Amino acid sequence: MAMATNVRTDTQVPSSDGRVELQQESWDWRVAARRGDTDSATALAARARRIAWRLAHPDAWRAELEKCAHYDPAYVYDEAHEYDFDWTTDPDYPFDVHHNAYDQDGFVSPEHEWHLLLLARMFSALCALFDDIEVVRVLNEPDLYIPEALGKALGLRTAGGRPKEMVQPDVLVLPAGTRLPKARVLRIAEGDPVPELAVEIVSPTSQDRDFDDKLRLYAALGIREYLVCNAGSRPQGDDPGWAPDLRLFRQPRDGMYEQMDAPDPVRADDGDFLTIVVRSEVCGTELRLHQANPRTLPQFQWWDQRQGRWRDPEADARMEEGMDTAIAMLHRVLPDDAGPALRERIAERWRTEGPPEDVIDRLLDVQLAPSEWRSLLDISPDDESDSGDHGPNRTPGSLGMAGRDGT
Missing domain, CATH: 3.90.1570 (tt1808, chain A)
Structure with a gap:
């Protein structure tokens, strides 16, 4: 929290030709400097002086803190940090304020x-x-x-x-x-x-x-x-x-x-x-x-390991979008001899293990050669049985899925 209202003061100084110029005085040490306000040495010195003041005047500092709506008497406030009305530099402060940080030059800046x-x-x-x-x-x-x-x-x-x-x-x-x-x-x-x-x-x-x-x-x-x-x-x-x-x-x-x-x-x-x-x-x-x-x-x-790919929420969203397209296309291109149960088993396998990377190309090939749908989609006799095997056994990556070096 700033302990002063004035950030800078300007002093009138006569120049050599008699004109009056404004000369900027030193930065007010009671205010946390941001980049562009002053130089690094001044910002660092001002911060050190603020810390020293808080250590020397704990009651006055506490009175300043109590003016903040987010003040909590049970919290252990750190003299090395700033606590303003709507922001702090304390990374552990648990209340609803903006978190800023000191950079290496002593300036306060928003969290990266x-x-x-x-x-x-x-x-x-x-x-x-x-x-x-x-x-x-x-x-x-x-x-x-x-x-x-x-x-x-x-x-x-x-x-x-x-x-x-x-x-x-x-x-x-x-x-x-x-x-x-x-x-x-x-x-x-x-x-x-x-x-x-x-x-x-x-x-x-x-x-x-x-x-x-x-x-x-x-x-x-x-x-x-x-x-x-x-x-x-x-x-x-x-x-x-x-x-x-x-x-x-x-x-x-x-x-x-x-x-x-x-x-x-x-x-x-x-x-x-x-x-x-x-x-x-x-x-x-x-x-x-x-x-x-x-x-x-x-x-x-x-x-x-099961899907054989690197996952993150964005990649999952892209895959889910592509999955919906692939499954919809699957139902359109499969011939009648691929019954509803088998279609669902194939779709479930793709949802669980991920579809082949070239799934769209394979489905287009099925559209051109419907009688070859089993080989084109790697469907085994076990897939067509009711034995409880909900998909062909294959290792992740065997259908062209991205390996560990892929993105």
Whole structure:
């Protein structure tokens, strides 16, 4: 919260030729600077002075906080962060305000757009992976309360030295079959389940926190895996941006995680795409961060062994749209000797395992040569029986489906 109404003041200064000019004075340290307001050194110095003032005048600072409609006396406010009427720089603040962040030059800026978009993609992908339709196992930005003794032991404190009571992971995955009695609030010290997977999306300004404080916290809590993702940034002008990254930490022992070695990122010779793959035991499959080119947001995907393809909500939507078209065409082109039950078995197999990549070409061939429909669609005698086999046995990818290097 700003502790002053004036941002700048201007002073009249006579010039050498007698004209009066306005000279801008130093930035008001009581106001959090945004890029373009002043220089980096001034912004950093102003922030340090604001922190020092809060530490020296806790009652006055508390009075300023109480003016905010979102103020909660039970929350442990951190002197290192800003709390304004409708925004904050505290990444763990659980109330309905805009979240800004300090960049490396000391300026306040909106939370990185790619961070928010990738968070939405990762959350949706994990819900699909765990078939969490009710969203009770995969939690988006939940309140994770820290046991008091653990917070003190790990040295997780505010700038004023008070133990932190709560953090907000980007995503948590709970053990199968568990359901929180309180939506998106997790109190492990009171018997709530220990999550199996924690996910954080980092930025250049949050790396120290996510790779230090949260790494130690999640390991000490016994969270089985910790997935850290860097969304990267889009190149702008002479700024090449930074590349996406994906790291997995597993099986904490003695309060420390082991980082799982991922294969070197795969990048096209022309630099147009980047792929990083890690294998998660909690997810039971491989996870992939795939960027089509440096100017596009990375896609978070999971490998579906049964369908033999990388999946994400957008890819699923495209496949579903194509599936509807293929099944409608199937019913139109199959001859009469393919009865209703068989048609439904073929359609169900495609829905479950995915259709052949060249399904439209195959159906067009059936239209040209109806008598060859069995061979063209890989229909075996078992498919036509009532033995309970709801589709031919085939390995994912055998009908031309995308492999692990596909998109």
